Every structure is written in C-alpha cells, then in structure tokens.
Amino acid sequence: MMNQTLANRLDEVLLNGKWVANTNLKDQITRTSWVQAIEKVENLNTIAQLTFHVTYYLKGLVNVFEGGALEIKDKYSFDMPEIKSEEDWKSMVDEFVSNSEKFISHVSKMDDDFLHKVFVKEEYGSYLRNIEAQIEHAYYHLGQISLIKKLIKK
Numbered sequence: 001m002m003n004q005t006l007a008n009r010l011d012e013v014l015l016n017g018k019w020v021a022n023t024n025l026k027d028q029i030t031r032t033s034w035v036q037a038i039e040k041v042e043n044l045n046t047i048a049q050l051t052f053h054v055t056y057y058l059k060g061l062v063n064v065f066e067g068g069a070l071e072i073k074d075k076y077s078f079d080m081p082e083i084k085s086e087e088d089w090k091s092m093v094d095e096f097v098s099n100s101e102k103f104i105s106h107v108s109k110m111d112d113d114f115l116h117k118v119f120v121k122e123e124y125g126s127y128l129r130n131i132e133a134q135i136e137h138a139y140y141h142l143g144q145i146s147l148i149k150k151l152i153k154k
Helices: 002-016 025-030 034-038 047-065 086-108 127-153
Strands: none
Touching: 002 025, 002 086, 002 127, 025 047, 025 086, 025 127, 034 047, 034 086, 047 086, 047 127
C-alpha cells in the first residue's frame, strides 16, 4: 500500500497534481516557451537547467530500478546540453515526462518490504528514503520554477 501512496505523491508533484501547490512540474514546464526556459534571471538557475536537473536524478534512479548501476553524480546534475530551439526544449520536456512516468511506474510496483531495503549502499539509506527525497526535491524545484516564471513575466 505504501507504494501506491508514494506513486500518487510523485504523480501529484511531477505530472498531474494540483492539490498541494495548485500546479505540478509538467504543467509548469509545458506552459513555458523555450525562450522563457533559457532566460537568465539574476544569478538563479534557468527553468531549463532546473528541468534538466530534476530529470537527471529521476533518470539515474530509474536506471537503478531497472537493474543498472547508480551512475549519477551531483557534480554533473546541471551539465545541461544547450537549448537552441523550441524542438530542443520540447525534447527535454518529453524526457522529463518519460522519466517521471517510468519512475512512478516502478515505485507503484514496489512492495513494502522492498521499499525498506538498502538503496545501492547502506550510506544512501533505503529505497523509501530515496523516493521520498525525490518528492521533496521535486517540490523544491517546482517552487523555484514557479517563482522564476513570475519574475520573467514581471
């Protein structure tokens, strides 16, 4: 049952929810033009950089869920390819959506015992801890993206 609660919370923040923040990441980034996505506001990250960053971690964890190694490193989490067109931005948004859907699907299939297993190494905590961290991480960056959009429109 915990898996469905987590999957619902992930769906809420990543793709379809409106209950907690009256928006979600997909809603915010799909209503952002590529020009807005790369617009720099003072010393803040761009919307594109934040989208890449969230996707980077989702993709890295999906790789582990699918039997691969944990290959992501914090130092590379903002190494975004340049966005030069609407097509580049749409591709990044599509990758975000695809990885979000995969992540949610994997979580929805995990049983409670599995959620409490060690995630890769003892020092990384459990699967549950890492999934909850992704929820918190997504809300953190959703807030940033929402504020950056308001600053751009100002």
